[in-house]
Amino acid sequence: MKITYLDLKNWRNFKAAKFALQSRMFIVGPNATGKSNILDSLRFLSEVADPQGGLQRAISSRRGISPIRSLFARKDPEVMVRVQLEHEGTAWDYALAFKSGKARDAVVVSSEVVKKGAKVLLSRPDGDDDKDAERLSQSHLEQVTANRSFRELATALTSIRYLHVVPQLVRESLPSTGSAKDPFGRDFLERLASVPDKTRKGRLKKIEKALQVAVPQLRQMDLVRDVRGTPHLRLRYHHWRPNAGWQQEEQLSDGTLRLLGLLWALMDKGGPLLLEEPELSLHSAVAAKVPQMMARVLQRSDRQVIVTTHSADLLGDEGIAPEEILLLTPTSDGTRATVGADDEEIRALMAAGVPASTAVLPRTAPENIAELDTVSLDSPG
Template identity: 25%
Template structure:
């Protein structure tokens, strides 16, 4: 059945069956895996994602590109495909530049749980492709560019549905319809269903699934603290309940954590107490953290550190790089309401090795509230991981990334063969990759 309606004009609820009551709907939305083809060095990557995933490997192995691929999907959901591509330099910059011929397709997909009856064994799937085939010599333009999107979901028991968006058409396969539904989409070949209003009826299973995936992807953040910005006073605002991706509003966010009281524990500031205890553990000379108004700027707040043996307080703008970065990371790990997925590159950067054990423990605790994907070069940090949390990244001779380079079972086998040597030591000894 084909319905020829513009993108915005489909309103009849008779086209698709209404959403059935979703008894047993799962609220624990999460991403279970990432699939990437021809995005920078990621030519064929299938990466499982758990609550905590830590990638290791030499420089230029592709670890950062994994984070960038996820951030790219988040930007598509927030801004659209073309802005996400353009801000990264265009198709030629994003596409894999190895091989005999230029690639004509980039694809990034995620599996996860978004609809009511999806599960780890039978997950939902979303995939975005950006196609740029070369046109015949006589054509006015050298290339044409268009997107493709596919979404497979489980809105009801034993009744999966799918949505496929091609150049100008939207195909919907629903268990309640005898044949697929085809809609003519007239909003352009690079419009994403994640970012643009859906032409599907409000309340339909497919429309709800697209909205759930979009909300999840919009929450992906790559946390990369800018220590210089984090040192500065920050304006007090309602946005302080979320820490910026670059931690520029650190003072305001710390104020938010300080003001949270636990009613089950007599109104104590439990989160703040735990944060302060961790800071004292890894930086013993810090006795207290003070949040103070900025003179002549009543709408700004700053951070000052009370240190043992010193008169007065140390302004955060005068604190060491490692102290500020550690405070940024601990603030993230103590966030009671984090984004659904946080990526952190080189989590060990600027951190004393003896502090990494505590950071690993707090990161694992935080992963009970949300997912974390991080990279590291520190064997000491890797020593704190389990085989399920550990991913080795390597680079092939053709310039493409091999991720993961070892399966979880292979990691366990290497550990057993070494008679229980810690993972970080095995990796550093080149028994699990690790070489340059």
């Protein structure tokens, strides 16, 4: 499944934003312009489509509609997320709009439209909604009794995966939240252990080879269970003591754990993969190789990968095209989203061989960044 277009209205930083998405996409912009919020709009639809989630749960997990609705919305109370996607040769168009209801904390569907190709399969509110307004508390996307004609779309949206591994959660082996979509690594080792042995061993062997490049001292990697059945990642390093023991995940560096999580996610099968700043804790030389890792994934599985980043090393890859860049710019009327290929300056620079790190990143620096040099950090008194 590939998301080809995203249209946002009054979603957090964005009063209005419309842009095309490629199989590989890099979202860049200054701090607090909404890079994470773009990923969250796709996570939101995925949660709505999940039969164990739904609209109300997706809203409540974000602390209600108020934090979601853009501060730039002014008189228009409606929030809308619309996607166009391709799945198994079929073009889909799904739009969900919602607003506050009459009851406290209530959220109601103001519009829900599903198109398959040129055919409209659903357009709400409909006559049944007019007769029973309570129906508007749920989307049809989340209801198996209502989404029969477009269940393929619902299934595709639930396949979206967001990943932002927090090494400390992996080390502490915290119990699973019960969600199959935990993005922070709480149940990362359980997820590895649940994969069939042959598949897991094959992936870990490939990851081991990749880690040996980034961590030359690494000798061997394995996954084992302790006496309580809890899975543990263990690694052995080349050492001055030839029979030195294994180290487990709590002894591994942040960078090693994050790189391992990134490599596993890229090798995993599924729908679009949303990655939050994958360069964190990685050596600059390793971060520079992430785009090529993504490219190899696309060649093998055609899985879509959408990334937020601040990294000049990552964006220095010469294979990145201007249409794979989404530049976010703060304005007095909300954040503006521009695809690199639609910006004349970026397009011209990258056509001349200038990498995205040089053509785009300077545009993301705060206007008055030099003033930081004059800020006094002396303690008062």
